[in-house]
Amino acid sequence: MSKPIVQASSFTPLQPVHAPSAPGWKAELSAALEGAAFTVPLSLGSVMVVYAALGPTIAASAVLVTLIALALLQLSAIGAKRPVLYSARFFEATTAAEILRHAIEHLPQWGLGDTPGLRLALLGLLLGVSGLVMVVLFVLRADRFSRHIPQPVFSGFSNGIAVVLFMSQVHALQALFEGGRASAPDLVAVGGISFVAGFAVRRWLPSWPAAGTSLGLGLLLALALASVGHPVDTLGSGHGVVFAAPFQMADWHGLAGARDPMSLLTWMAANGSLLGVMVFINTTVASQAMSHIDDRPAESQPRLLWTGLCTTAAGIAGAAPIAASLQSSLAASRMTRLNSGVMLSSAVVLLLTAVSGFIGWIPLAAVAGTLLCEAFYTYDKRSVRLVRQWAAGALLDRQAREDLALIAVVTATAVLVNMVASVVAGLLLGLLLFASRHLLHPVRSVSDGTQLASNCARSRADLQVLAEHARALRVVELEGDLFFGTMDQLDRGLRAAMEGASCMVLDWAGVRNVDSSCAQTIAKFQKAAEVAGVGILHVDPAASGAKVAAALLPILRPEQVAPDLDRALERAENHLLAERSGLTPQHGHAQAHGHMDQATLFVGMDECEQALLESMMTRRHFRHGETVVHAGEPGDSLMLMLEGAASVMVRTEGGHEVRVAGLRRGAVIGELAFLDRSPRSATVVAQDQVVVAELPREAFDRLSVQAPVLVQKLLANIALYLAARLRHTNRLAAVRRSRRS
Template sequence: MTNPAVPLRSRVGAYLAGLVPRASDYALTRRTWRADLLAGLTVGIVALPLALGFGVSSGLTAEAGLVTAIVAGLLAAVFGGSNVQVSGPTGAMVVILVPIVATQGAAAVATVSVVAGIVVVAAGALHLGRAVSFIPWPVIEGFTLGIAVIIFLQQVPLLLSPRTAHAGDHSPNAVVAAGQSLTGADWSYVPWALGAAAIVAACMVVAPRIHRSLPGSLIGIVVVTLLAFLLPTPLAVIGVLPASLPAPVLPALDPASLGALLLPALTVAALAAIESLLSARVAASLADTGAYDPDRELVGQGIASIGSGLFGGMPATGAIARTAVNVRSGGRSRLSAIVHAVVLLLVVLIAAGPVGAIPLAALAGVLMVTAVRMVHAGTVRAILRSTRADALGFVLTAIVTVSFDLIIAVLIGVVVAGVFALRNLSRATGVHREPIPADPEPGDDGIAIIRFDGPLFFAAADRVFDTVTALGDDVTVVILRMSQLELVDATGARILSDIVQALERRGVTVLIKGVQAGHEELFRTVGVLDSLRHHNHLFAELPPAIEHARSHIRRSDTTSRTTP
């Protein structure tokens, strides 16, 4: 006798094995390790100013950004579902963290990171990784545009006064905060800050034109830092950084604080999942680096955020820009993302002092250029010129992202896209009266053949009902042709039942022809077939249905002639 528990254990084992690291993750490393090392070094250099800048912009510290890039970058590389994904702090996450820091305090971020990480791990374990495919492209681009605007505006306070170095000093809304910073601007400080940001921006623009491998952001930061060291400038700097990683500490998880932080944590989890899966999908299209596993990617990103929170960092996601740099620099295995984390760790261990002397205005310049590069004019033009529905979804998503909330923006964008998609799909539902395909006979004027085309679902139900039941009083037999019917939902089937009943009440005989095998069970369950006057009124072919309809006409004529 077989043990029924054995197959179950096997399935569970295979399920869990698909979500954890395995030796095959490094199958390419023997051939690509040299390119991976170089790519990891390149990405580490690129990621350094971004990690510092996103840490400061979030209302936390540069240290928090570095810790996140190191810990989350390493864990996501090992446990994630992509061979080339590079993870760490991102601009989209900063946008969500700013109001959390402003309302709950900086200490709450670690708790949010851990709770959000647990939620993301659970989403991966429940196989929700494919859900991102339901987000339309215009919504994604509108979301990206809104994030870019917010990142750019978040840097304005850093350039107007050394006293507004942290986002928590102003409203959590970037537009409002930028306006507030103007009222407290230190105009003796502004020229220095703008000059520093301009130098960094110029280096980021010019360096790639000289050689594509030159790290313009790092060069610009080095130049500005040296100038700040040599000249008596008022520029605010990062400050003292620890020369090692902090010890892991379990954040406060008491019920009182969890209640207030649950909704922010769910928002962070949703963003972490969406951005990471989008980044992994983009990475898979950039080069032949192997397919990515979306469910394992969620598990890896959740573990990364949990680890980051334990070390005092912030929630992490896959970073599209850094991932693209990794692939274009030759990264082909997880080794490159691991090296990127090691490079940043060495910066903390060896160069904490010089890094602490970097002016905040230089980081603002890096993030402003990064924000501008997130938006591609050609993409915006293409979407705005595509369809009204897509253009509206794009614009609404961008506006709501900047004005209110990122996740609400994505939901609104998806709903708008869904509404227009349903409208267009409902228009594809065809209801046509067609002539009898045979030599006409007396009484054929009383027969109506109605052909259904395309999908029949809730959005088209009322229109179909009104069209069919509006037949003239001269019609005594109706043949409903179903062979061209595609998708049918319960509402569509129910409306067919209502049509049959409405016509039969008027004395019209209804015949149904060509019910597809895939629809038959639904039609029986909802009552379409039971609505027919007789079970002989269901046909597989049209000629027998027409002959049966003519027999009804002949009997009706005979009855009318014999009736006094």
């Protein structure tokens, strides 16, 4: 059973899905039908928004042209490296309608009469210019910059579109009431059932196509009303649609007779460019999102140019603004991976829908009810939550305040001025916000084991292994706000750092915020690392904030997460030791005894001396959580850690226990207190099953008399151990100081 798609609206991106590997024409046809269930109703609604000022007859023809144009675009995607489905969209449709409304106001200034033919010519020219702008942007590879538009800009667009859709459809219903062909109760019933159906589907059946279900039920009710003598207005007046492309009805000759052609051309170039930028942004963002989900490469330049030319021709012919649709593409991807078969099947489904005349039976009241439901679900929920928190007096962090301010400006501009001004303000302010937040690369630094090491005490043998293979340990420090626009940089940086590594630590301490695309990138990177045999550890994302933790912790295994950088480094070093020296984390006396001769305290001793010293030491076992030594107790013994792991804890002035270091096999415990006879300065707690060899002071004193040479070697080894630890600590402090600076 396929995983449901979670949809907020036709404008809000859907949650990513993982397509089943179901080959064959049946799966491809099912995918095409799934995509069409989203594409057809949304394209229909978008056409009605654009052609609201031109009447339902012309709108019906525009629907057919739009469906045919979509079918041709799907056919052109056969053989593409990165196929996506296309659709007309409310974002561009609302803007195009607003531009057309302003153009109508300028007709007297240009010396043109206000006729349906001239309006059609203006619209066709506007959409043709926007398509040519897409071609130019593809040539300039401007897709590299589209990902840098922050999400709050799109949130503002969502809110503005919701308001504009609501106002336009209320006006459309009012026009239907005043038309008088159908009674008010019939119109309310058709529009109301469509609205309720769309709302119910989104609320309780999120995997269903809400707009398609809404229009379908509205159509059934309208047919039922017509059967008892209560007809309602439809796109084709109930008798299908006679095909006549809008460009055939456009008054191109009249447009050429403008009194001030330069002013007309300037206006058209400016607004066509703006609309073209919007279509381009949504097309590239949808394509990049699909590539991000299924790891397929970006599309080739010639095919992108061909797509732009097809969009240009479609706009001139009278189709609504068309862009790549993430919603339709993801819906189809539930059934199978997008491929040439899916593109061909989608084109056939759209062509059959166009020529069947079925669209002509859809009631206009059902379209209005569906779009009112879209308006209700299009607004950005997060921005409303932020407004409520702000109104309630909650303290918002800096990023939330910046986001809310940007959303408010874009939304207010759309409502108080128009969508065109909203787009201009949103793009400019969004790029400024991006520049202020994301001038830095998401990967701040990459260090290896020669530059960074844990504060864990180990045997000299282990330290030697770590020194030999230190460059195979990588520490990647991340920073900033990691969102969709920075994911390519993040992925490239992580994969570059993985070259030649055996284990990597990702430090999230400098990250302020992440989104779902970051979690997807990390999940894919971890799979690639697993295939390459590279261990991945994370410094606990929760330390960077609740948002970072909420996005990342669900995709991380508990054993991958360390509370802090020091413990993450310690685990990475253990991974490296296990890999390079063939050790396994076993416990027990036999394992401990086998490594006794490699321990720090026995270096330089012959077999007799080692045997004598070992005979003076007592083995002790500690379970997880037990205290090995207590701070403040007399330092009357010296311990050598044979197996397990332990933490060195100190108590702060506030009474909190803080971990300052780790201890592993070969580490010496209590050497300072043993030498200067002072109380122990820290508590050592076993992290798992720990085995130590303890040398009591009485035994040490007897050895001083019986074997002074052995004791001299023992003290020399302790001095060398302390010197090595001091050098290690100094180097670690210097490196971490330089990283902070």
